[in-house]
Amino acid sequence: MIRFENVSVTYDGAPEPTIQGVDFEVPEGELVLLVGPSGVGKSTLLGAVSGLVPHFTGGTLRGRVTVAGRDTRTHKPRELADVVGTVGQDPLSHFVTDTVEDELAYGMESLGLAPEVMRRRVEETLDLLGLADLRDRPLATLSGGQQQRVAIGSVLTPHPSALVLDEPTSALDPAAAEEVLAVLQRLVHDLGTTVLMAEHRLERVIQYADQVLMLPSPGAAPVLGTPAEIMAVSPVYPPVVDLGRLAAWSPLPLTVRDARRRAADLRQQLEQRDGNAPLKGRGELRDQPQTTRTRHHTTPPTPLGEPTPRRWFQRRRATPTPESLYAAEVKALSVTRDHIQALSSINLTITPGETVAVMGRNGAGKSTLLNTLVGLINPTSGKVTPGGAVGLVPQEPRDLLYADTVAAECTTADAEASAAPGTCRALVSELLPDIADDTHPRDLSEGQRLTLALAIVLTARPSLLLLDEPTRGLDYAAKARLVTLLRDLAARGHAIVLATHDVELAAELADRVILLAEGEVIADGPTADVVVSSPSFAPQVTKILAPQKWLTVAQVRQALS
Amino acid sequence: MGLHPGAWWLWSLSLGTAATRTTNPLLLALLIATSAYVVVTCRSDAPWARSYTAFVKLALAVLLIRLVFAVALGSPIPGTHVIVTLPEIPLPDWAQGIRLGGKVTAETLVYALYDGLRLATLLICVGAANSLANPTRLLKSLPGALYEMGVAVVVALTYAPHLIADVQRLRAARRLRGRPHTGIRGLLHVGLPVLEGALERSVALAASMDARGYGRTADVPPRVRRTTTALTLGGLLGVCAGTYGLLTAEGGTYGLPVLLIGLAAALAGLRLGGRRALRTRYRPDRWDARAWLVAASGAAVAALLTLAADRDPAALHPGVVPLVAPTLPLWPAAAVLLGLLPAFLAPAPRSPATRKEPS
Known part of the structure; x- marks a missing residue:
């Protein structure tokens, strides 16, 4: 044909x-x-x-x-x-x-x-x-x-x-x-x-x-x-294939159903090795030097390196730590836009160093919640108290970029954030090592553009970092790089909130998941607890290894080694 | 299927024409009431149907502005009934003939009211056309050769909301970076990315239209193609020359025939040009008996009022100096009521799907 x-x-x-x-x-x-x-x-x-x-x-x-x-x-x-x-x-x-x-x-x-x-x-x-x-x-x-x-x-x-x-x-x-x-x-x-x-x-x-x-x-x-x-x-391969490769199943299973039928042995094996500890907080895993999964990619992700004191890092430390214990606190928040109740009576606290995934179908109020946290939308009632600066990377990162070159973009970002000249450029070099000063932001790939926007937002040293649909249009390699980067930022004390449809990303990254439906919080808890029970938000590994609470192949791999 | 949009436009524009023939406020009010009644009974619940209110507001604004100007700047109407005397601002010699403030007479006000009301009625009639007929469906009824132009307009119409959404999104992004997002500078900075976005979307749309068969043409012999070009171009030249002839003093003799010949040639060219187009129309609006009646009812109103203005100018243009109360001339009023015919002929049919429309 x-x-x-x-x-x-x-x-x-x-x-x-x-x-x-x-x-x-x-x-x-x-x-x-x-x-x-x-x-x-x-x-x-x-x-x-x-x-x-x-x-x-x-x-x-x-x-x-x-x-x-x-x-x-x-x-x-x-x-x-x-x-x-x-x-x-x-x-x-x-x-x-x-x-x-x-x-x-x-x-x-x-x-x-x-x-x-x-x-x-x-x-x-x-x-x-x-x-x-x-x-x-x-x-x-x-x-x-x-x-x-x-x-x-x-x-x-x-x-x-x-x-x-x-x-x-x-x-x-x-x-x-x-x-x-x-x-x-x-x-x-x-x-x-x-x-x-x-x-x-x-x-x-x-x-x-x-x-x-x-x-x-x-x-x-x-x-x-x-x-x-x-x-x-x-x-490039989905998690089910990754798990199949790990367990050396042949032929490789492609569906959750095939994999489940083969997984009896693996489940048993995991139970023995990991018997009394079903799954602890994701914090432990985050401390690993590098996610094991990404090793398998042809192009290894750019390592962010050890969190040694760096210029911008020191600077961030040097500023007095925010008085609040929370990166943000939301009380009885309601937002009505165009006669539609976009959010109703939301109560949340976000602690520093925590990564939260906000999920839910299109139009459930995810973007509205992020926009309210950053102050673009004023609450109709209730209160949002940020613990420090808040930065948002919008759904279309290109919206944040105006200048003709990366260098010009960095200079203006420094000026806007009243940061020392060179702060933004240092961040860009760290996150995107091989980018020339005179590159036009439009010529960057989807993932690079997202990272540039992230660097610009980070110039203002936000204690709370919000990302709206960050993995839209990213391939697995770019996603793995983003995951590494965000983990590193969380380890340095940034609180991160992601609005995402990508269940695999949430499983990989988030400590906590908030499910929204029609503007209301319908579930809020540790990632494993929330996604395991949900048919549409459970990642593939969870579906395969249920009732055990595994989220990612990396966790399984670590438990087996 | 609703009524042919062209019928609605003819009906509304005829009412508008009728409105220009009179300054009698009672007749004008009757015309507005007629159009409003028909709109209320016949409009659908589509988004464009709500534009009537906007036009009514616009008409009111026009009326008010006309009155304010009459009060502030005065008017050449000699009046004797002084209502109030505003302080007059002396103007230098070179501004002779312009007056600021001064006496406000009842005659001035009434004259401005009549005049403004006529303009307002015209606007309301256009609004009625807009809310009764989907403007894009009207474009679809264009002859085949003008199809490309119709598509361009439809695309432009759907792009406007996209542009507004883009501007809002980019202004929000500017706020995120802590830049000025209001005022001229903010708008200018947003302008370039918005235009870039619009350009990209246009290219994507062009690709999509190309891949969906836009611009497929039938093979037409070169002879026919050349004839088409000659007819269209020659016809347009003829129209220009004929119009020029009609407007100048010397061209009175040749003006009209040249114009008519040019028009005929241009139409023939368009018709021949339509042969190249392969297109068919999905559920075209049919020009049926109801469409004839609706258009005819409008035309009758316009014709009868024109006739009335000729026969009985005093009743259709009530005097301002001296002030007299306007009276309702009987048979012109009855003629206006003919415009109500569509309300009984073409009430909006509710299709079964729209009734259970989710909120």
């Missing part, structure tokens, strides 16, 4: 091809997952299928790409619109019209289908994707999962034989992601649609894949194989 014949793509001005030696074929009716670290050319490869590369993006494509027998060299994207449907990460930038029904019809109108056909297909698609109740709704009022489903529906109505998806679930909460994946599963099973999908969050999607296409490193030729084969050698 989709066929690449010795394809390489070189963008204008780039010294080397972004992808080369790509030669594979996706058979009809299969769901193929494209995996690989950030920056290996996954989006380029996907773009080549729909013809957007090179017709829209520019650059040179060598070799041949054919979709349903049509050569993308001679067919422009618009002429492939009836055989390939493309959905990206952000559904809002995909929408052309303003209501659900019009959006579903748009593609068919462009193709010139007969009105009766269009009417029938719109109704069928509404049913297939469970959107019938939303047909007249303006697109802007839908939730993230609904929008993504409409985006998928809008490319399905012309009945394409292949569907190309670039990280369709990375912006969604676990429940909404399952909604979208269930729809894809149904398309593959019922309609025989061929799906090629790239996704960072393998733990969500690996079990749906028939085959996996791996791009191991930039410029390397891709490898196509069964999920189990590829996962055995892949540089």
Whole structure:
């Protein structure tokens, strides 16, 4: 169905091809997952299928790409619109019209289908994707999962034989992601649609894949194989595979269910070794020099080094310690915005050195809570008492960056925080060692940009550090680096609050988890206690080893050694 | 399916035209009441339907401003009924003809009121069109050759809310960094990132539209293509020349025919151009008998009031000097009531899906 014949793509001005030696074929009716670290050319490869590369993006494509027998060299994207449907990460930038029904019809109108056909297909698609109740709704009022489903529906109505998806679930909460994946599963099973999908969050999607296409490193030729084969050698893998590799299970389990059936021995082994100590606080584990998991990555994370007295560290120490015992104290907090009760009667205390994960579905009030803590939103009633300075890294770290170069960004950050000149640059050098002064913030990768924003926020020496969805768009390696970095900051006494959908990140990092639903705290306690009991917020290791309370592969590995 | 949006626009603009034919406050009030009644019975519960209130407020503001100007600056209406005398600010010689303060006469006020009310009625009629017909659906009814322009406008309309959200987000981010986020400087600094974001989104949207078949064209023989270009360009030139002829004194003879020929050529060009477009329309709004009746009822109001203004100018323009109480001329008032027809023809049908709309 989709066929690449010795394809390489070189963008204008780039010294080397972004992808080369790509030669594979996706058979009809299969769901193929494209995996690989950030920056290996996954989006380029996907773009080549729909013809957007090179017709829209520019650059040179060598070799041949054919979709349903049509050569993308001679067919422009618009002429492939009836055989390939493309959905990206952000559904809002995909929408052309303003209501659900019009959006579903748009593609068919462009193709010139007969009105009766269009009417029938719109109704069928509404049913297939469970959107019938939303047909007249303006697109802007839908939730993230609904929008993504409409985006998928809008490319399905012309009945394409292949569907190309670039990280369709990375912006969604676990429940909404399952909604979208269930729809894809149904398309593959019922309609025989061929799906090629790239996704960072393998733990969500690996079990749906028939085959996996791996791009191991930039410029390397891709490898196509069964999920189990590829996962055995892949540089990126979900926790279930990590656990499988640790326990030397063969073939590797890819689903929680497979792993559970194999895990009886491991559970027993763990019980014997660790018998009377089910799981203590995460504090002990945090003191380890380095997380064991990250050793397995091809590119080891940048070590932050020993917390020896450093300029900015001393400075932070030198300032009088805050009088409050808490990094923040929240009492009976309620926030009403646009007639919606965003938060109601929240009581919290956050102690220095603690890492708290705030979880809950989209719109549960996570971002509002962070914005209230940092003072962007004023409480409608109740009180928020920060123990010292508070810094927030917003969902889109780019929003914090204005200047043309990293150096200029650092200078202004120093001035704003009234810190000594060079404070921010020293932080950047420490967190991102190989960044030149004259780099434009826009040219940084997603992870580097997040780290730069973090350095800028840290310049003001906040005792409470807030991060809103920090792992959005990060691959496993960048996530591991972030985890190391945040652990180090927590060890130095910063309190950290993360709002996140990423259950694996919360398991790895947080001492405590707060679950929000409709603006209320529905659970607040040690990570292990809260997530173990929740089906959608439990990390994979917990699900596999339940009823024992294990959260991460690193813990298991340590217990076994 | 609702009524064709074009019918609503014709109806509202006709009422607006009727409003420009009279200054009689009773007739104007009747026109406003007619449009309000129709809006209340026929509008749907979509977001754009709420714009009527905004237009009414705008109309009130216009009326007030007109009155304030009349009081503060006076007017050339010679009046004898002095209500109050404001202190007059002496102005230098070069500002001759402008007066600040001074006598406020009842005649001035009434004249300003009539005049302002006429403008307010016009605005309210436009507001009625806006709230009865989805503006984007109206664009979809454009002929095929103008389709690209319609899409551009729709995209622009959906971008406005995105831009506002971007500005708010970036201003919040500025506050996080402790920078000034209000005032001109704050806005200027936010401006560049907002534009960058908008540009990126436009590129993403363009890619998405391309991949979804936007701009697929049918093969048209080159001969037809050239004819289309010639007709459209020639037609537009003809329209320009004809308009110029109509407006100048010498061109009275050739003006009208040139204009008409140009218009016909341009329309033919558009029609031929539509052949290149492959597009079909999903659930197009049909111009049915109800649409005819709604448009005709509006047109009748406009025509009858124009006729009335010609036949009985005194009743439609009640005198200001000397002051007389306006009377309601009977048959023009009955004509205005014709505009109520849509309220009985086209009450908004509630589709089953919207009724159980979650709050």
